[in-house]
Amino acid sequence: MIRFEQVSKVYPGGFRALNQVNFSIGRGEMAFLTGPSGAGKSTLLKLVTAIETPSTGKVMVDGQDIATLSRSKVPYLRRKIGIIFQDHNLLMDKSVRDNVALPLLIEGFSSKEIEKRVEAALDLVGLSDKIKFQPQHLSGGEQQRVGIARAIVTKPKLLLADEPTGNLDPSLSVEIMRLFETFNRAGTSVLIATHDLGLIARMRYRTLTLKDGSMISEAYQGPAS
Ligand SMILES: Nc1ncnc2c1ncn2[C@@H]1O[C@H](COP(=O)(O)OP(=O)(O)OP(=O)(O)O)[C@@H](O)[C@H]1O
Numbered sequence: 001m002i003r004f005e006q007v008s009k010v011y012p013g014g015f016r017a018l019n020q021v022n023f024s025i026g027r028g029e030m031a032f033l034t035g036p037s038g039a040g041k042s043t044l045l046k047l048v049t050a051i052e053t054p055s056t057g058k059v060m061v062d063g064q065d066i067a068t069l070s071r072s073k074v075p076y077l078r079r080k081i082g083i084i085f086q087d088h089n090l091l092m093d094k095s096v097r098d099n100v101a102l103p104l105l106i107e108g109f110s111s112k113e114i115e116k117r118v119e120a121a122l123d124l125v126g127l128s129d130k131i132k133f134q135p136q137h138l139s140g141g142e143q144q145r146v147g148i149a150r151a152i153v154t155k156p157k158l159l160l161a162d163e164p165t166g167n168l169d170p171s172l173s174v175e176i177m178r179l180f181e182t183f184n185r186a187g188t189s190v191l192i193a194t195h196d197l198g199l200i201a202r203m204r205y206r207t208l209t210l211k212d213g214s215m216i217s218e219a220y221q222g223p224a225s
Pocket residue numbers: 011012013015016017035036037038039040041042043044
């Protein structure tokens with residue numbers, strides 16, 4: 001689903017955020033991406049979503065080389081990807097329904113289809129009863145689940161999460177990870193960037209570790225079976 005071949009990213013000004021990075025995430029795989037602050041995790045995710053382009057090397061997403069995508073084709077790539085942020089970027093003065101419906105509105109779905117998909121997405125994250133609430137009246141964990149519903153409502157092939165549990169207590173973090181596992185079992189590829197080594201240790205997935213822009217390990221760090 002994702003393949004990096006000798007990828008380096010040098011930002012304008014000369015800072016080398018990624019250095020000859022190689023890795024791949026298979027279709028239907030779930031993996032963690034970790035490393036200290038400034039190691040290049042967000043840069044790596046921005047290359048996958050074509051927000052940034054590599055300085056050298058090749059980034060392939062779902063079989064497409066992002067360097068060869070014309071600007072007009074980038075939205076097609078992004079449609080395949082659901083993105084979840086730490087601060088979930090919700091519209092606080094809109095209802096949960098309107099927040100989750102937003103990507104479908106942008107895609108031009110019919111209102112009937114939107115209704116159906118929003119209800120299904122909220123059901124999956126266990127928030128059907130909160131459809132009319134505004135996010136400001138929900139707990140942090142519930143707000144994060146609204147962000148997840150919005151990311152999966154378009155049924156993406158790939159889910160990317162950037163510190164999705166950063167503001168949550170450990171039990172809510174586990175709950176959010178269980179949701180990612182549910183989507184993964186349904187066939188979605190999932191890549192989760194996190195500093196939370198405790199969380200990684202509790203789950204048994206491949207862990208990609210970045211340090212100073214280099215990929216230093218690609219090991220399983222979960223408990224042994
Ligand atoms: N647009 C930019 N221009 C210049 N330098 C940048 C830019 N974006 C990121 N950097 C630098 O690249 C390095 C890697 O940043 P990145 O955000 O990818 O790290 P990160 O591993 O996600 O860190 P954190 O865990 O703190 O979010 C940092 O030193 C950062 O200052």
